[in-house]
Amino acid sequence: MKDFFKYHKFSILLILSGGVLYWSFAYGLDRDDFVKLISLYTGVFFISFKLIQLEKNNFWFLAGAALLFRLIFIAAVPNLSQDFYRFIWDGKLILEGINPYISVPREFPTPLGDTQEKLIQGMGNLSAGNFTSYPPANQLIFAIAVLMGGKSILGAVIAMRFFIIFADLGILYFGRKLLLKLNLPSHQIFWFILNPFILIELTGNLHFEGVMLFFLVWAFYLLQQTKWIWSAVLMGVSISVKLLPLLFVPLLWNYFSSKKKSKNAVVENQVQGNRKLNFKMFSIYCLIVGITVSVSFLPFISSTVISNFLASIALWFQKFEFNASIYYVIRWIGFQLKGYNIIATAGKILPVIVILIFAGLSFFRNHNSTKKLLTTMLWGVSIYFFLATTVHPWYIATPLLLSVFTKFRFALVWSLLVMLSYSAYANAEFQENYWLIAVEYIVVISLFLIEIFQYLLQDINNRSLRIKTSRKNA
Numbered sequence: 001m002k003d004f005f006k007y008h009k010f011s012i013l014l015i016l017s018g019g020v021l022y023w024s025f026a027y028g029l030d031r032d033d034f035v036k037l038i039s040l041y042t043g044v045f046f047i048s049f050k051l052i053q054l055e056k057n058n059f060w061f062l063a064g065a066a067l068l069f070r071l072i073f074i075a076a077v078p079n080l081s082q083d084f085y086r087f088i089w090d091g092k093l094i095l096e097g098i099n100p101y102i103s104v105p106r107e108f109p110t111p112l113g114d115t116q117e118k119l120i121q122g123m124g125n126l127s128a129g130n131f132t133s134y135p136p137a138n139q140l141i142f143a144i145a146v147l148m149g150g151k152s153i154l155g156a157v158i159a160m161r162f163f164i165i166f167a168d169l170g171i172l173y174f175g176r177k178l179l180l181k182l183n184l185p186s187h188q189i190f191w192f193i194l195n196p197f198i199l200i201e202l203t204g205n206l207h208f209e210g211v212m213l214f215f216l217v218w219a220f221y222l223l224q225q226t227k228w229i230w231s232a233v234l235m236g237v238s239i240s241v242k243l244l245p246l247l248f249v250p251l252l253w254n255y256f257s258s259k260k261k262s263k264n265a266v267v268e269n270q271v272q273g274n275r276k277l278n279f280k281m282f283s284i285y286c287l288i289v290g291i292t293v294s295v296s297f298l299p300f301i302s303s304t305v306i307s308n309f310l311a312s313i314a315l316w317f318q319k320f321e322f323n324a325s326i327y328y329v330i331r332w333i334g335f336q337l338k339g340y341n342i343i344a345t346a347g348k349i350l351p352v353i354v355i356l357i358f359a360g361l362s363f364f365r366n367h368n369s370t371k372k373l374l375t376t377m378l379w380g381v382s383i384y385f386f387l388a389t390t391v392h393p394w395y396i397a398t399p400l401l402l403s404v405f406t407k408f409r410f411a412l413v414w415s416l417l418v419m420l421s422y423s424a425y426a427n428a429e430f431q432e433n434y435w436l437i438a439v440e441y442i443v444v445i446s447l448f449l450i451e452i453f454q455y456l457l458q459d460i461n462n463r464s465l466r467i468k469t470s471r472k473n474a
Contacts, residue, residue: 236292
């Protein structure tokens with residue numbers, strides 16, 4: 001024990017310091033205090049970086065630190081997001097036998113208990129005036145959490161927090177195993193698990209991207225193991241938590257249909273050369289994903305539900321604006337040309353551009369190994385967020401996790417800079433600071449383009465080297 005403290009005393013000091021900062025973040029921060037928020041966040045980000053740097057070969061030490069930091073948030077009411085009030089509202093509806101997709105809270109006709117008014121006020125006018133946009137698997141978690149929490153809002157919060165913590169532990173388990181299968185350093189998973197962005201936005205603020213990503217990384221691991229049927233089921237469950245993984249399914253076409261065995265297959269994907277994956281298998285994979293998602297919707301489904309759900313999703317493209325990048329430039333140009341906000345038009349065109357980009361990546365980018373597939377997914381989802389009208393901080397969890405399995409580091413920088421978007425809460429008018437947003441995206445997009453250029457240049461050099469080697473051998 002003495003030797004342990006001797007060799008890890010600085011790391012232990014970092015953990016104690018991090019614990020104090022996280023406690024202040026969880027129990028002593030108002031989101032309108034932007035200076036304190038950024039100061040605390042910069043501190044815990046530095047602590048996490050140093051911990052990983054010092055203890056990268058000590059898995060259990062880092063895992064213990066990650067769990068300890070999460071437990072600090074257990075009894076904290078989220079202070080950077082009010083979405084949890086809507087989660088509890090939807091969960092209460094399900095327990096009452098009411099379909100959460102058929103009404104909006106503000107117009108709800110039936111009394112829902114003592115906390116009804118508090119929940120409606122807590123979730124805010126925007127959420128209270130619209131239909132729910134959370135898929136069925138997420139709704140199931142809401143209902144279980146409310147049941148476990150009894151009539152207490154804090155009890156439901158604690159129950160939801162345990163779901164998210166267990167999901168993070170699952171990501172740690174399968175993420176590490178996948179890194180080892182891909183011959184990548186296993187400590188890279190802590191860039192996600194120990195990242196204060198993940199701790200604060202998922203564990204602290206109760207966003208369920210972590211649950212979605214748990215099923216997603218599990219699906220990737222099984223895909224790597226050639227257990228593609230169960231991989232498809234888990235992909236469907238992931239989509240039923242959050243719809244975002246739907247974007248990734250078309251990218252699997254190239255992965256499945258490629259029969260060419262890479263000369264580096266043993267390094268990139270040890271089982272790739274043994275598979276004869278084709279379009280038929282891709283179709284079956286998609287069918288299983290579709291069936292899984294459809295089954296999850298069956299208890300709620302009706303023409304009204306479909307209409308309400310799609311209308312709620314459309315709001316994110318055609319009504320809401322927050323922390324956008326390329327869209328804000330387009331909006332400014334629209335004001336110069338049209339004299340008004342063109343979000344209604346841009347919100348219809350930008351998703352089409354995203355679909356075309358993903359189609360291009362699906363058909364023309366060769367990703368016949370899991371490592372290349374994850375890289376392509378990282379590119380695609382990042383471009384999607386660069387073009388989106390709304391990019392809440394917790395959305396960055398997906399590119400951050402995907403980057404763990406690649407050579408790209410721009411998402412790690414993004415997880416630091418995205419917190420600048422909280423400057424909008426520093427004023428009563430909820431006015432975004434466009435200078436800070438510009439700093440965020442100029443840095444992130446520049447790094448994104450630089451890393452892609454370096455990646456493509458290295459790929460060209462590797463191909464040239466293989467061609468020269470094959471000619472010599474011939």
